[in-house]
Amino acid sequence: MIALKRLQILLPFVGIAVLLAVWSLTVWARIVDPVLLPSPVSTFRAMWIGMTSGKLGVDFLKTVERTIYSTAIAAIIAIPFGILLGSSEKVYRSVEFVIDFFRSTPASAMFPLFLVLFGVGDRTKISVAAFGAALVILFNVAYGVMNARKTRILAARVMGASRLRILWDVMLLESLPQTFVGLRNGVSLALVIVVVAEMFIGSTDGLGQSVFEAQQLFNMPDMYAAIFAAGALGYGLNLLFLTIERRFVHWSGK
Amino acid sequence: MTAQPAAKMELSRNAHEAARRTAPHVTIRGLSKHFSDATIYDNFDFDIPRGKLMSVFGPNGCGKSTLINMIAGLIPVDAGEILFDGQPLSQIKFGYVFQNYREAMFPWLRAFDNIAYPLKVMGVSKSERTARVEKIVANLNVKIDLNLYPYQMSGGQQQLVSIMRALIVEPEILFLDEPFSALDYEMTLFMREQLQRVFVETSTTTVLVSHDLEEAVYLSDRILLLSRHPARAVEFVHYDAPRPRTLQTMSEADFISTKAHCLEVFQREVRKG
Ligand SMILES: Nc1ncnc2c1ncn2[C@@H]1O[C@H](COP(=O)(O)OP(=O)(O)OP(=O)(O)O)[C@@H](O)[C@H]1O
Ligand SMILES: [Mg+2]
Numbered sequence: 001m002i003a004l005k006r007l008q009i010l011l012p013f014v015g016i017a018v019l020l021a022v023w024s025l026t027v028w029a030r031i032v033d034p035v036l037l038p039s040p041v042s043t044f045r046a047m048w049i050g051m052t053s054g055k056l057g058v059d060f061l062k063t064v065e066r067t068i069y070s071t072a073i074a075a076i077i078a079i080p081f082g083i084l085l086g087s088s089e090k091v092y093r094s095v096e097f098v099i100d101f102f103r104s105t106p107a108s109a110m111f112p113l114f115l116v117l118f119g120v121g122d123r124t125k126i127s128v129a130a131f132g133a134a135l136v137i138l139f140n141v142a143y144g145v146m147n148a149r150k151t152r153i154l155a156a157r158v159m160g161a162s163r164l165r166i167l168w169d170v171m172l173l174e175s176l177p178q179t180f181v182g183l184r185n186g187v188s189l190a191l192v193i194v195v196v197a198e199m200f201i202g203s204t205d206g207l208g209q210s211v212f213e214a215q216q217l218f219n220m221p222d223m224y225a226a227i228f229a230a231g232a233l234g235y236g237l238n239l240l241f242l243t244i245e246r247r248f249v250h251w252s253g254k
Numbered sequence: 255m256t257a258q259p260a261a262k263m264e265l266s267r268n269a270h271e272a273a274r275r276t277a278p279h280v281t282i283r284g285l286s287k288h289f290s291d292a293t294i295y296d297n298f299d300f301d302i303p304r305g306k307l308m309s310v311f312g313p314n315g316c317g318k319s320t321l322i323n324m325i326a327g328l329i330p331v332d333a334g335e336i337l338f339d340g341q342p343l344s345q346i347k348f349g350y351v352f353q354n355y356r357e358a359m360f361p362w363l364r365a366f367d368n369i370a371y372p373l374k375v376m377g378v379s380k381s382e383r384t385a386r387v388e389k390i391v392a393n394l395n396v397k398i399d400l401n402l403y404p405y406q407m408s409g410g411q412q413q414l415v416s417i418m419r420a421l422i423v424e425p426e427i428l429f430l431d432e433p434f435s436a437l438d439y440e441m442t443l444f445m446r447e448q449l450q451r452v453f454v455e456t457s458t459t460t461v462l463v464s465h466d467l468e469e470a471v472y473l474s475d476r477i478l479l480l481s482r483h484p485a486r487a488v489e490f491v492h493y494d495a496p497r498p499r500t501l502q503t504m505s506e507a508d509f510i511s512t513k514a515h516c517l518e519v520f521q522r523e524v525r526k527g
Pocket of ligand 1: 289290292294313314315316317318319320321483
């Protein structure tokens with residue numbers, strides 16, 4: 001029994017092992033041109049060197065910085081607005097279409113507009129990413145506030161709580177689980193937009209630029225290394241927000 | 255001669271006091287309420303007696319919850335008035351226990367802070383809040399770890415916490431809307447005793463909505479039988495067995511006949527609709 005339990009801890013690694021095995025086998029059997037698909041060993045060596053002494057580490061940090069900035073800006077703007085909109089269903093209904101419309105517009109379609117507004121530089125990348133993330137966060141916060149349990153609000157009202165206090169003490173806390181859903185989706189979207197922006201909007205650094213440059217130079221190990229770094233970053237950010245959520249929204253889903 | 259006016263005044267003050275004691279606590283006059291497709295109350299009159307435990311019993315959807323929600327000021331009335339001691343709703347302290355404790359407790363607060371929350375709303379200081387929660391816990395002889403969050407507690411424990419939350423403000427009127435219907439039988443029996451104890455100790459005017467006729471009669475001084483909507487007060491049954499009532503009470507003739515009578519009236523009314 002105990003041995004079986006111990007084995008279960010290893011379950012998540014099965015997928016990784018299978019992936020590496022298939023990859024190694026493909027390289028070893030030369031099913032794919034080795035120029036297009038380097039071996040796992042050379043990919044991870046490129047990643048290690050890039051991260052410790054090469055430019056990849058710098059690019060990684062740059063992308064982290066841009067993603068965090070844009071998510072932070074988005075959260076600072078979207079959370080108060082979301083609460084405001086969500087606290088009155090009428091207000092929300094009146095702007096729902098606009099929010100849904102822009103939420104459905106691919107943020108990448110906004111690049112040219114933001115380029116005109118902010119020029120070629122970090123401000124454009126960060127503001128487009130913030131724009132995309134803000135709408136996702138706004139939508140989730142507003143819904144979280146609107147779907148606050150009716151009974152809890154009534155319970156607070158019968159105690160004589162004012163509207164403001166109910167908003168602050170009840171609706172805000174009620175919306176936290178949904179707010180975290182918004183933050184997680186928002187940070188993922190911000191990362192996507194930042195990486196795309198780094199590829200195509202005259203960048204000299206960032207993971208997107210790193211992938212793009214390696215591809216231009218046909219340096220496949222470096223390119224895969226940058227892709228994996230981007231993947232690790234996305235996964236790590238999601239994990240970070242999940243951890244914060246578990247700590248602060250302990251009642252979520254209970 | 256000179257003493258007489260004073261004596262007269264004394265008398266009238268006593269009379270006044272007596273009148274206040276026996277006057278209805280809540281007076282409902284000409285109450286009307288309709289929802290989009292149904293008239294729930296149409297010119298409804300009723301008096302809620304002071305210091306009694308009253309049950310409201312009636313068919314599903316007849317408007318029991320709506321009635322106590324209107325009295326508690328949680329939903330507006332279409333027409334009519336609800337007076338407390340003859341005055342319109344001012345700063346009256348209500349206690350309200352919801353059926354669905356899971357959705358009525360604040361899961362982000364520990365049980366202790368849940369109980370203290372109404373005092374916080376009232377602006378009571380932290381040390382005073384702590385003292386009052388500790389007092390009520392001691393009074394009710396509650397043995398629950400109040401450092402737990404509601405979702406870590408059993409249903410009965412949560413409902414007990416929510417009853418304490420309602421009582422902490424020393425409410426003038428206590429409403430309970432099917433408070434025990436989500437609990438198992440053993441827990442229900444225990445909670446009935448708790449409620450009875452609270453009532454015996456405080457004599458707070460209490461309005462209990464119950465779907466369990468046995469429970470309604472067992473706990474109540476008065477049972478209001480409502481018809482289908484538009485709801486009428488079909489009968490206001492008195493049951494004056496002494497307290498504390500015990501399981502023994504339920505086998506007494508008076509209890510059995512009162513319950514049988516309520517059931518008969520109820521069935522007649524339901525069949526009518
Ligand atoms: N917000 C609302 N909008 C529309 N109809 C409502 C609303 N609230 C209650 N009703 C209707 O009013 C009637 C009375 O509802 P109420 O909840 O007071 O009944 P009840 O006697 O408490 O029923 P139950 O025994 O099921 O708890 C029901 O027919 C219900 O469908
Ligand atoms: Mg009801």
